[in-house]
Amino acid sequence: MDLLVKLYDLPPAEPAIEKITEFGARLHRPFGPEKAAVVDWVTEKFGARWGSEADMAFAGGNPVSAFTALDPGDAIIGFACYNTTFKGFFGPTGVDDGWRGKGIGTALLLRSLHALREDGHAYGIIGFSALDEFYESIVGAIPIPDSDPGAYGGRIKIT
Numbered sequence: 001m002d003l004l005v006k007l008y009d010l011p012p013a014e015p016a017i018e019k020i021t022e023f024g025a026r027l028h029r030p031f032g033p034e035k036a037a038v039v040d041w042v043t044e045k046f047g048a049r050w051g052s053e054a055d056m057a058f059a060g061g062n063p064v065s066a067f068t069a070l071d072p073g074d075a076i077i078g079f080a081c082y083n084t085t086f087k088g089f090f091g092p093t094g095v096d097d098g099w100r101g102k103g104i105g106t107a108l109l110l111r112s113l114h115a116l117r118e119d120g121h122a123y124g125i126i127g128f129s130a131l132d133e134f135y136e137s138i139v140g141a142i143p144i145p146d147s148d149p150g151a152y153g154g155r156i157k158i159t
């Protein structure tokens, strides 16, 4: 199901972004030369469908509509996209197994939703949420009735 988020009533992103520096992690908005590295990482960790959506984040011009999380050696450990599958949508997002539970997913989510707000949207949509509790607890997201499969219906079968 899709979820609706009030972008005009978001918690600030800065505390979450600051918190992950305790672990040596940081957020980084990728740019053109990093496209292959980001798309390859997302595809390897989360599959071709999400890799394709990450690719779309680089298709709309600058700035790229994605953020990455980097470890102390500047390797990718997480990502989040917005405005990729549909305008105004957040996702996909993912954090490397070994880095979960440290607030990185929260920092990526909040930074991306603030970017959507700065892009002129009043409401954001979490597309095809698999983790309603995660989004509800961080940004008060609420389910959109009858939105499954919603805009994602009639897809090509990808094995």
Ligand SMILES: CC(C)(COP(=O)(O)OP(=O)(O)OC[C@H]1O[C@@H](n2cnc3c(N)ncnc32)[C@H](O)[C@@H]1OP(=O)(O)O)[C@@H](O)C(=O)NCCC(=O)NCCS
Pocket (backbone or CB within 6 Å): 091, 092, 093, 094, 095, 096, 099, 100, 101, 102, 103, 104, 105, 106, 107, 128, 129, 130, 131, 133, 134
């Ligand atoms: C979802 C995901 C990005 C969260 O990343 P993370 O860095 O572990 O998230 P955080 O550390 O910021 O967690 C924030 C809160 O959400 C909770 N949470 C994290 N993952 C959760 C999950 N899968 N289900 C329910 N709650 C979850 C955490 O317990 C934490 O709660 P707390 O603050 O009370 O401790 C990560 O688990 C992931 O990559 N999952 C696989 C991909 C995926 O499902 N993406 C989302 C598709 S809609």
